[in-house]
Amino acid sequence: GAVVSQHPSWVICKSGTSVKIECRSLDFQATTMFWYRQFPKQSLMLMATSNEGSKATYEQGVEKDKFLINHASLTLSTLTVTSAHPEDSSFYICSAPFVGGISYEQYFGPGTRLTVT
Amino acid sequence: GQNIDQPTEMTATEGAIVQINCTYQTSGFNGLFWYQQHAGEAPTFLSYNVLDGLEEKGRFSSFLSRSKGYSYLLLKELQMKDSASYLCAVRDSHGGYQKVTFGTGTKLQVIP
Numbered sequence: 001g002a003v004v005s006q007h008p009s010w011v012i013c014k015s016g017t018s019v020k021i022e023c024r025s026l027d028f029q030a031t032t033m034f035w036y037r038q039f040p041k042q043s044l045m046l047m048a049t050s051n052e053g054s055k056a057t058y059e060q061g062v063e064k065d066k067f068l069i070n071h072a073s074l075t076l077s078t079l080t081v082t083s084a085h086p087e088d089s090s091f092y093i094c095s096a097p098f099v100g101g102i103s104y105e106q107y108f109g110p111g112t113r114l115t116v117t
Numbered sequence: 118g119q120n121i122d123q124p125t126e127m128t129a130t131e132g133a134i135v136q137i138n139c140t141y142q143t144s145g146f147n148g149l150f151w152y153q154q155h156a157g158e159a160p161t162f163l164s165y166n167v168l169d170g171l172e173e174k175g176r177f178s179s180f181l182s183r184s185k186g187y188s189y190l191l192l193k194e195l196q197m198k199d200s201a202s203y204l205c206a207v208r209d210s211h212g213g214y215q216k217v218t219f220g221t222g223t224k225l226q227v228i229p
Binding site: 032034036042043044045046049057091093095097104105106107108109110111 | 148150152157158159160161162165167204206208215216217218219220221222
């Protein structure tokens with residue numbers, strides 16, 4: 001099936017620094033990718049929709065200037081957490097829809113665990 | 118907005134059958150997903166229903182009723198490895214803009 005990769009799988013950074021997370025669709029093109037955040041024992045919360053060639057669409061309450069999203073190509077979207085703080089520590093997961101004929105599936109990357117110290 | 122409800126926790130016995138329900142309220146409904154997620158891992162796709170009825174995939178089946186805003190995931194012949202969280206997610210479309218929103222998830226514990 002379709003595969004989505006994320007890099008890095010985990011990262012530890014100091015408070016105030018920025019961290020970039022990459023999401024790639026490996027064997028299909030994705031004009032749209034989704035970024036989610038998941039805190040321990042909670043469900044996935046949609047942060048934003050990444051659109052190739054245009055601005056990302058952010059969910060209510062998500063700071064655009066803090067979580068920068070760039071969808072530079074049909075196979076790559078990046079999420080940059082700027083000026084990270086300990087409360088940004090979370091599991092960040094991207095996903096990409098795969099449309100084949102009448103079927104629609106959404107595949108997730110393996111996630112990136114961010115720890116801000 | 119969307120409102121997606123599913124039970125928080127369920128317990129079932131190995132070898133048995135369990136049904137996990139999900140109700141939703143949304144405009145622009147364009148499909149419902151079920152995912153399995155083990156602790157510390159990303160979700161794994163299980164099923165996608167866009168039309169009413171039952172979809173069967175091996176031990177897993179998913180049902181959808183659009184008029185009732187209701188779906189369930191049925192797991193048969195439960196195995197210990199089925200202990201995980203099961204996430205119901207709704208795909209919503211508005212004027213070409215689409216997003217998938219998740220429910221809070223149901224933590225299933227399979228006991229011997």
